[in-house]
Amino acid sequence: MNDCLFCKIAGKKIPSMIVRETDEWVAFRDINPQAPTHVLVVPRKHVATVNDLDPATAGMLVEAGKSIAREEGLAERGYRLVLNCNAEAGQTVFHVHLHLLGGRTMKWPPG
Ligand code: AMP
Ligand code: ZN
Numbered sequence: 158m159n160d161c162l163f164c165k166i167a168g169k170k171i172p173s174m175i176v177r178e179t180d181e182w183v184a185f186r187d188i189n190p191q192a193p194t195h196v197l198v199v200p201r202k203h204v205a206t207v208n209d210l211d212p213a214t215a216g217m218l219v220e221a222g223k224s225i226a227r228e229e230g231l232a233e234r235g236y237r238l239v240l241n242c243n244a245e246a247g248q249t250v251f252h253v254h255l256h257l258l259g260g261r262t263m264k265w266p267p268g
Contacts, residue, residue, distance in 0.1 A: 164203050182199060184225055196225055196229075231257075234259065
């Protein structure tokens, strides 16, 4: 997608703080972090929302999030993986992204 922010980040047309990348996905630090660790994992292929997400890609994003959580020292402390879908959930970028949040105690219910 020509006009998609996260396609541009994945294609390195826009700079970001990349944490790790593979042929299938890119993980980078959120520009407005909501926790000491706040990483976004995106598939390289453009998928707009969770409603359009296939099981293999969904599993891949979760596996990437788990692996980065471990690298960030969060696996035993705890962390949150979040997928916001559409307006009421607060999705603002319409290229699917898994939020990895950690490094502080989280509250429930979320805001
Ligand atoms: P969501 O509200 O779930 O769509 O999340 C979008 C996230 O993308 C927000 O947490 C933003 O802070 C983050 N974001 C927006 N622009 C950038 C950018 N250029 N680099 C990194 N993160 C970004
Ligand atoms: Zn995209």
